Amino acid sequence: MWIEERQTQKGTVYRYYERYKCPKTNTMKRVSVTLEGNSPKHQKRAYTKLMCKINEAKEALEVKTITPTVTLYQVIEEWINYYKPTVSPRTQNTYDSSFNRLKALFEDIPLYDLKSIYIEEVLVNFHHVQGATYKYTCSLLRILKNALQYARRKGYIANVQDFLDITIKAKPKTITEIRKASNKFLDHNELKLCFAQLANIHKRIGLLIEFMTFTGLRIGELLALRECDYNRFNGAIDVNGSYDASTRTRGTPKNLYSYRKVPLNDRSKEIIEFFIRSNRWQYMSLGEPPEEERYIFINQNGHPYETQQINKILKRLDINGKHISTHVFRHTHISLLSELGVPLKAIMARVGHNNPRTTLEIYSHVTEHMKENIIEKLNTINL
Template sequence: MWVETLTNSKGTRYKYCERYELPNGDTRKVSITLNSNSTYAHKQASIELQNKIKDVIKELHLDPNITMYKVAQLWLEHTEPTVKISTHINHSLHVKKIFTYIDTGIPLVKVTPIMIENMVHSVYYKENLSYYYAKSILTTVRAIFRHAKRRRIIQDIHEIEDINVKKKPFTHTEIAKKQNKFLDAVELKSVLAQLTKLAPRIALLIEFMSLTGLRIGELLALRYCDYDTKKATINVNGTLQYFYKNGSDIKRGTPKNIYSIRDIALDNRCVKILNTIITDNKRQSLWFKGYNEQGYIFTAKRGSPYDMQYINKLLKQVHIDGKHLTTHIFRHTHISMLAELGIPLKAIMQRVGHNDPATTLSIYTHVTQHMKDDIVEKLNSRNR
């Protein structure tokens, strides 16, 4: 500790200073100012400076033995108010996955880059989970370490930042899987026919998805006020989010991103579907005393929006050779329909609410068999 003398028109004061080292190696300076330079003042200053140092370390969570798990929890607490509930849930699931590989008791400073590399390697190459999932796990790890650096828990994280996931070469199975992310006209017709026997309203819902390219959350969030009957358009401005497995707790949230907010022009079939559903809703509201009108269009018998899991459960009862049916395949189907019609890429992106062209191109480039046949037919016609 050292003392600096401060003199001004109001008199002389004494600044007691001390430089100290944080557990992460950083050095800082702390000071207090007193009116005395006596022995008692020195003792008092020493006590107050030590208390200040303890407060700083406590505030920054600078325990040299703080675990990576503890830092991950601090990061989750810090980011929760700044992100959507669905994003926070995903963050929490990623953290849970990370600590199936990393010991929850290991101090952050002892977590090495090779530990993180091995974890990502196992997730991607051994568990055979998707490349994008492995990348999201790595992104979460980086976020945790960046948070630790901002809190001065650790100084250098460049080796963590340098870790990457090397994409595996495509196998024939994966290529076939990518090419089966949409349905052709015959397959779609079969799906709708099978669904009509199981649940006619769900069949109409699925058909509407395939004709508009809506995400399932966007479709379920559609309200009567979003439907312009005169212009035959719908305004996509929200998404329905489910936070529990049984789908009992739902909330209408904001769309995926700013590009997801859009107006979609409806063809005659879409208009007919909406009018049919709306008429049926009015009938059900009269028949069921417990009907709870909430303003949504695609609802179950009691007026609440359909549960996503219920829809996907029904789709599992529908069989199309070589196709894995989820609600998202009908969004891809719509993109493939537009590609087959020769609609420009930019127009497709706007209609489905895509920002990144690569997202649309991943489906756009997987041309349908009809387009392939059309190419051959046109080439043959040139040689006649």
Template sequence: MWIEKIENTKGIRYKYTERFKNPLSGKNMKISVTLNTNSKQAQKKALEMLADKFDEKFYAAERKKQMRIQNLTFKAVASEWLEYIQPTLKVSTHKNYIYAVNQMMNYIDDDTLLTDFSPAIAEKIINDMYYTKNFSRGTVQIKLVVIKSIFRYAQKMNYIDDITKYTEIKLNNKPVSKEELYKATNKFLSRAELTECLSQLKKINMRIALAMEFIALTGLRVGELLALKTGDYNKSAGTINVHGNRVKCLSVYDDNAIGTPKNIYSYRCIDLNDRARQILDSFILENRRRALWNGKTYKDKGFIFTTKRGTPYQLTAINNILKRVQLGGKKISSHIFRHTHISLLTEMGIPLKAIMQRVGHNNPNTTLKIYTHVTEQMKAEISNKLKALQF
């Protein structure tokens, strides 16, 4: 420390200066205080003041930050993370993550600290959902992804140092029951089942029956079907361009209800057969009639598969109608018709890669779940026919 005598109109004062090492840059820096005397007692006081001033400047803020981190709740950090990632996600994905966080909060108190949300608690939540409550593997996997992402964000924000034990959590496969095996191998309809299913649907709701038949003919996701507009249909070429997807968590009246497809592979042009073109033509013609005859209630926004008011169907409304179909215990949902399309292409001998391109899959395992089951059935049929082969 060195002392500098300062004389001005106010009298004589003494400036005490010391060098300290900046903990951020590693460089030396000067800190000064001014007192009225230069006594031994004043010099001792100056040293204390200089140390306090340095501490206040660089360490008090750090201590305050550490106190805040120690009081951070898991819920608060999860909310921060949801806000942080929102600009990078689709609306539907962000909604799914919010729902996942809310489900996890059912297991802990709102004031549970981040530091108290241990890997063991995380694993207990995941295991309870999967093994006890029997949530689907895909549903629980999303929860696990969310937990890991929250802690990666916490590490990035310096709220926590080591997240290894969180990222190492795995969801182990559980034994498959006969019922689950049946569901896994019966996610599509045979030709006879499809005919019966559509026959029942036509008696319940003709427009929904035709829409589901269109999915079985094209392999569209139901969200892609509901996003189709007349401008996406090239009648002369007999194709449709898929570049939209219905956001199921938003109201059909929301202008943002139509978003982008599931992934980049979902952008595609699909060839239509005569029956698929016939279905499209009938919907477009009927929609025009409704717009002309009942313009006050029918608002034409260009969508093809619409309700009587011109808005795309709600997925829940479609599935409620499909639940009324009775077909040998099979669960009939909009997605089973997409799987049926894959099975029909498989029976026709279409290569796996071509099927993936047509239905917009980027992961071959997704397609193979249907492809493999169909080919196994085909092999069984061949085996039975070979038994009867005689010369």
């Protein structure tokens, strides 16, 4: 290692050099680092940095020599196939769809030619120019990062830190987008109007939606509920599955945090007891199903309701021009708990969120709405 002193506008700096032999060409190459001092402490630090650079250069060359044909598409597909068994069928379909989108956005280039700036530029253009949502853009970036980390563990690529450092800045929200975000949940008056309309359109689905509002379950979790998942003694349900109406199969919940016990309020217990009793009459004509298939929220054919059928009925509702779907009532549950002052962590545990981002999104809108009543409440204080 040798040192060269240099003068810059900021003062004196020291450049440290070290040579190494390239294992492929047998020629001598050099690496360098620049520090602000040349004390023994600085020299030791420089030596460590130089050795890291040399090792990274050799590892990169080794990967390029051993696996020159490994491409971006191959790595993404390999990671998805590796990860698929750990997620629900619905998430598996989402990964397949995302892979097709990634193939449309990126070229199938060898990993050793892949640059982090290329990925960043494509995704920035996808969000800011092509108009893709920030959430969807970040989900694609997350798949790329996971696939590249997998590639590093497999020995296809030496260093992925530059890729892990990629961040996409969200474009400012328009007034329309802000208003749309506030339409993700219903207030008390809108809920009353919703339940009243559903009672006239379809009583059972109206009760199903009311149950969803008081529990915050995902629609797949609600449809997967069986009689054995309901504990009458402690008044709680055990959320441990998700129902796919398209395949009529019961799979695992969305993630590890989705496994949870949800205590029920009195109204929710009334609704679930109503369904269990009314289902008895259906079983008399349809036949008794096995205990593990005694679903609670079933249609006239004895199968759990289809999400498409529920959403079709919800589209008939006229609630201040809002687009109503099943997920609105999950968000509404979060907003109701927020208004009651329930701590964020407790809300996340109840609805099965592992990332506070979604919960906070609803939480923030509710607290903004609550601010409107602060002056009104302060004016009632008489000191």
